[in-house]
Amino acid sequence: MTVAESAFLIPQFAPAAAEIVVLCMACVVLVVDLFVADRHRWITYGLCLLTLLMAAMATAMYVPRETVVTFSGTFISDPLARVLKLVTYSVTAVVFLYSKDYLRERELFRGEYYLLGLFATLGIMVLISAHSMLTVYLGLELLSLSLYAMVAFSRDDPVAAESAMKYFVLGAIASGCFLFGTSILYGVTGSLDLAEISRAVAALDGLNIHLLFALSFILVGIGFKFGAVPFHMWVPDVYQGAPTSVTLFIGSTAKIGSLALLMRVMVEGLGGVQQSWGDMLLVLCILSMGIGNIVAIAQTNLKRMLGYSTISHVGFILMGFLVGTHRGVEAALYYTVAYVIMAAAAFGMILLLSRRGFEADELEDFRGLNARSRWFAGVMLVVMFSMAGVPPFLGFWAKLAVLGAAIDAGLTWLAVTGVIFSVIGAFYYLRVIKLMYFEEPSDTLSLGGGSDLKLVLSLNAVLIVLLGIFPEGLISIFNQIVTAAP
Amino acid sequence: MDFPLLSTLIWLPVAGGILVLLVGDRQPGLTRWTALGVSLATFIASVPLFSGFDRTTAAMQFVERASWIERYSVEYFLGVDGVSMPLILLTTFVTVLVIVAGWEVIRQRPSQYFAAFLIMEGVMNGVFASLDAMLFYVFWEAMLIPMFIIIGIWGGERRVYATLKFFLYTFLGSVLMLVALIYLYMRSGSYSILAFQDFPLGLREQVLIFIAFLTAFAVKVPMWPVHTWLPDAHVEAPTGGSVILAAIMLKMGGYGFLRFSLPITPDASMTLDWLVISLSLVAIVYIGFVALAQNDMKKLIAYSSIAHMGFVTLGFFLAYAIMRRTDSLSGAAMGIEGGMVQMVSHGLISGALFLCVGVLYDRMHSRQISDYGGVANTMPKFAALMVFFAMANAGLPGTSGFVGEFLVILASFRAQPWYAFLAATTLILGAAYTLWMIKRVVFGEVANDNVAALDDLSRREALVLGVLAVSVLLLGLWPAPLLDVMGPTVDHLVEVMTRSKL
Numbered sequence: 008m009t010v011a012e013s014a015f016l017i018p019q020f021a022p023a024a025a026e027i028v029v030l031c032m033a034c035v036v037l038v039v040d041l042f043v044a045d046r047h048r049w050i051t052y053g054l055c056l057l058t059l060l061m062a063a064m065a066t067a068m069y070v071p072r073e074t075v076v077t078f079s080g081t082f083i084s085d086p087l088a089r090v091l092k093l094v095t096y097s098v099t100a101v102v103f104l105y106s107k108d109y110l111r112e113r114e115l116f117r118g119e120y121y122l123l124g125l126f127a128t129l130g131i132m133v134l135i136s137a138h139s140m141l142t143v144y145l146g147l148e149l150l151s152l153s154l155y156a157m158v159a160f161s162r163d164d165p166v167a168a169e170s171a172m173k174y175f176v177l178g179a180i181a182s183g184c185f186l187f188g189t190s191i192l193y194g195v196t197g198s199l200d201l202a203e204i205s206r207a208v209a210a211l212d213g214l215n216i217h218l219l220f221a222l223s224f225i226l227v228g229i230g231f232k233f234g235a236v237p238f239h240m241w242v243p244d245v246y247q248g249a250p251t252s253v254t255l256f257i258g259s260t261a262k263i264g265s266l267a268l269l270m271r272v273m274v275e276g277l278g279g280v281q282q283s284w285g286d287m288l289l290v291l292c293i294l295s296m297g298i299g300n301i302v303a304i305a306q307t308n309l310k311r312m313l314g315y316s317t318i319s320h321v322g323f324i325l326m327g328f329l330v331g332t333h334r335g336v337e338a339a340l341y342y343t344v345a346y347v348i349m350a351a352a353a354f355g356m357i358l359l360l361s362r363r364g365f366e367a368d369e370l371e372d373f374r375g376l377n378a379r380s381r382w383f384a385g386v387m388l389v390v391m392f393s394m395a396g397v398p399p400f401l402g403f404w405a406k407l408a409v410l411g412a413a414i415d416a417g418l419t420w421l422a423v424t425g426v427i428f429s430v431i432g433a434f435y436y437l438r439v440i441k442l443m444y445f446e447e448p449s450d451t452l453s454l455g456g457g458s459d460l461k462l463v464l465s466l467n468a469v470l471i472v473l474l475g476i477f478p479e480g481l482i483s484i485f486n487q488i489v490t491a492a493p
Numbered sequence: 494m495d496f497p498l499l500s501t502l503i504w505l506p507v508a509g510g511i512l513v514l515l516v517g518d519r520q521p522g523l524t525r526w527t528a529l530g531v532s533l534a535t536f537i538a539s540v541p542l543f544s545g546f547d548r549t550t551a552a553m554q555f556v557e558r559a560s561w562i563e564r565y566s567v568e569y570f571l572g573v574d575g576v577s578m579p580l581i582l583l584t585t586f587v588t589v590l591v592i593v594a595g596w597e598v599i600r601q602r603p604s605q606y607f608a609a610f611l612i613m614e615g616v617m618n619g620v621f622a623s624l625d626a627m628l629f630y631v632f633w634e635a636m637l638i639p640m641f642i643i644i645g646i647w648g649g650e651r652r653v654y655a656t657l658k659f660f661l662y663t664f665l666g667s668v669l670m671l672v673a674l675i676y677l678y679m680r681s682g683s684y685s686i687l688a689f690q691d692f693p694l695g696l697r698e699q700v701l702i703f704i705a706f707l708t709a710f711a712v713k714v715p716m717w718p719v720h721t722w723l724p725d726a727h728v729e730a731p732t733g734g735s736v737i738l739a740a741i742m743l744k745m746g747g748y749g750f751l752r753f754s755l756p757i758t759p760d761a762s763m764t765l766d767w768l769v770i771s772l773s774l775v776a777i778v779y780i781g782f783v784a785l786a787q788n789d790m791k792k793l794i795a796y797s798s799i800a801h802m803g804f805v806t807l808g809f810f811l812a813y814a815i816m817r818r819t820d821s822l823s824g825a826a827m828g829i830e831g832g833m834v835q836m837v838s839h840g841l842i843s844g845a846l847f848l849c850v851g852v853l854y855d856r857m858h859s860r861q862i863s864d865y866g867g868v869a870n871t872m873p874k875f876a877a878l879m880v881f882f883a884m885a886n887a888g889l890p891g892t893s894g895f896v897g898e899f900l901v902i903l904a905s906f907r908a909q910p911w912y913a914f915l916a917a918t919t920l921i922l923g924a925a926y927t928l929w930m931i932k933r934v935v936f937g938e939v940a941n942d943n944v945a946a947l948d949d950l951s952r953r954e955a956l957v958l959g960v961l962a963v964s965v966l967l968l969g970l971w972p973a974p975l976l977d978v979m980g981p982t983v984d985h986l987v988e989v990m991t992r993s994k995l
Binding site for chain 1: 562627630646652653657660664665675
């Protein structure tokens with residue numbers, strides 16, 4: 008070992024500028040929030056949005072564009088990280104905005120929601136930039152702990168508390184599994200650094216029993232975070248039990264964290280034994296698509312239905328990863344971002360329809376929406392058709408990318424399975440449209456919601472349509488990232 | 494590049510539909526006139542397609558080509574040949590009539606109704622004009638959305654069941670086609686349909702692709718045994734929806750066979766032609782009997798549609814049998830031309846019959862044959878037109894219904910006399926179910942007080958049905974313009990579909 012290598016190196020701080028900004032601002036907001044009266048709570052809200060904006064500016068302008076590994080090899084800044092972080096900020100900002108009126112009407116408009124949201128965002132950012140199993144775990148726990156607290160955040164609601172407990176207990180087990188897998192992996196490869204692991208694994212036989220053991224445990228952890236079958240038990244309960252604004256956060260922003268986890272650990276760290284974990288993912292993928300789509304049909308609660316729908320979409324995301332080609336990874340990235348955009352709009356609609364003392368989370372609450380507001384019925388129509396994968400909306404291109412990757416890798420049978428499940432899935436999306444358009448409303452109240460919520464929700468739907476008609480931009484971003492990666 | 498005519502035909506109605514939505518329901522008059530204006534403008538814009546069409550070549554015309562999604566080599570690639578051009582004209586023509594037919598009838602949310610039809614018109618034009626498989630698929634699926642809404646909002650009592658069944662059946666069929674298209678893209682590196690046609694494929698691949706295409710198109714046509722969505726959808730759809738379904742949407746299945754199955758998988762088509770031919774013959778004979786047993790007028794016409802579409806698919810797939818039997822290709826083109834004429838003519842006739850039922854339904858709110866009787870006594874003008882369309886449906890010489898059936902039967906005789914024998918039963922069955930319905934509805938004594946109180950056609954209704962009657966007659970007496978347009982394309986198609994790719 009040479010002197011230069013063993014000596015302590017001052018890390019480069021510029022690549023981590025955004026994380027530093029978010030951390031500092033979160034601490035500042037934490038203190039400021041103490042001194043803000045309840046009726047001035049918008050200050051906290053504004054500061055949180057400002058934080059996200061500052062982080063976005065830091066990422067876009069200050070962080071170097073090339074790939075940098077720093078902090079003794081635990082932190083990486085690369086094009087993937089930049090793009091995923093920018094997506095995270097925008098989605099989080101939208102989530103915060105959607106949640107504002109909902110929280111205010113439920114007397115929940117407190118600093119905690121936004122602060123926990125910021126810390127969860129920081130967790131996602133750390134995950135995105137993780138280059139060592141240690142940082143991965145750090146990010147994962149920061150994200151998870153914030154989410155547990157957010158679910159339980161509505162203190163007086165026993166259902167929320169129950170879901171939080173369930174989420175926490177299962178989540179802790181999953182984290183434990185992940186950690187256990189990591190320790191075996193450390194034993195096998197002798198390193199926690201993902202680059203080192205990748206090199207060490209390449210030299211190993213894919214059927215090395217210790218490695219397989221490590222892989223299975225790590226995959227249990229990842230499967231849980233994603234909500235893939237059979238580790239999906241928490242999804243419907245948490246989606247339904249949590250306050251809708253939290254469900255929105257878990258359903259959209261948090262998915263980027265799971266994506267980053269899979270991307271960094273499996274694709275970059277353990278890419279060499281893709282063959283081994285690809286088959287494991289295959290099982291998760293088919294089960295998720297099947298159970299997600301079929302069980303969703305039986306739901307009457309929209310949040311629960313969207314929970315199962317998430318599970319089925321996760322199946323599609325995993326399909327992209329399991330084929331093990333560049334095209335597959337690209338498709339999975341694209342699919343996740345597309346899904347996040349759609350999920351934000353779907354939960355945004357629930358928030359829009361909710362009023363003081365009334366949760367619009369039953370399917371029935373959408374009955375006759377077309378008679379109440381043609382525009383927002385149209386928004387929901389777009390979201391539902393997009394999720395069902397009907398062109399010309401965003402969701403179709405995402406499905407196309409994944410199916411293309413599967414067929415390209417010779418897994419045509421898997422693609423056929425996928426499309427057949429998506430036809431089954433189309434049924435429950437259509438049922439929402441049926442309720443909105445083909446039935447008369449049971450209440451004729453006009454819609455609540457502030458004009459900012461309405462505006463952003465409309466823009467969200469317009470984005471789904473625009474990215475459906477001109478999908479090139481988003482697709483090429485992920486193509487560049489994947490081709491730029493080694 | 495010349496004026497982008499095809500793009501106009503696609504996007505003008507879509508933009509018009511959005512405009513109609515913006516006008517809203519507060520001024521129904523303005524809404525209706527805007528919709529009519531847009532549809533008329535589109536129809537007028539489609540006329541140069543016919544007049545400027547080069548009848549001597551099988552090449553694509555009015556081509557527009559631009560890159561759309563480079564990453565997946567998807568192009569915005571439009572063009573028409575002798576097969577798609579008549580179908581686009583049919584679409585623009587029928588849409589105008591549908592708008593007029595819905596004029597005063599639609600009271601509930603008229604702007605959404607008219608907008609749905611206009612948007613659908615644009616999308617359907619897109620289906621016929623696309624030469625890029627992914628563009629085609631986007632239009633093909635997008636078309637389901639307005640139709641789903643049309644049946645669901647303005648349909649009859651069991652509309653929700655019917656529209657879900659319609660959507661899911663068609664969706665299931667087309668996703669398999671999607672997989673086949675992606676597969677072809679992965680193999681050939683482009684989504685261009687014309688490139689697919691030249692791309693060599695092994696027999697096993699071809700058979701699988703053929704089956705995927707068959708699922709998509711058979712559901713759409715619809716062929717027996719995947720036809721069960723059609724009677725439900727037709728019965729529950731509002732009149733305009735039934736007309737568009739029968740006149741244009743069913744044609745997409747037939748068009749798909751000509752554009753995809755036959756030229757892209759010629760060897761599989763040759764190997765499996767017995768399958769399509771037998772399904773077509775079952776449709777013609779068995780569904781003919783089923784139609785005989787119906788009590789509901791719309792259901793009867795729906796089943797008659799299935800039987801008539803059986804003629805179309807029969808005509809398309811005769812070529813191989815002719816080649817095997819006579820070692821020559823003369824007559825093969827005749828079958829395909831017959832099928833094409835049958836598609837256009839069935840579009841006009843079934844559309845007209847659904848409009849006739851719509852006229853009665855608007856007055857009596859019943860589609861049951863038994864509720865009627867002796868309508869001719871109170872509605873003489875209507876009776877004359879309806880009898881005329883019924884005759885055309887039964888294939889009376891001099892009407893367009895005759896030309897197509899005659900050509901297909903001639904071609905099938907060349908392929909196998911038994912085919913011709915079975916196909917010809919339609920002349921009896923078709924006459925039986927149509928004329929029997931006419932007898933029970935139109936003729937005889939006035940059956941009840943409701944019938945006695947009927948008013949004859951309004952000027953608007955008379956105009957719509959009259960225009961259709963003239964077209965049916967014109968096409969029957971003088972099919973040459975249509976055959977001329979198709980000639981070179983069909984000859985080229987026969988050549989492509991009999992050229993082995995192995």
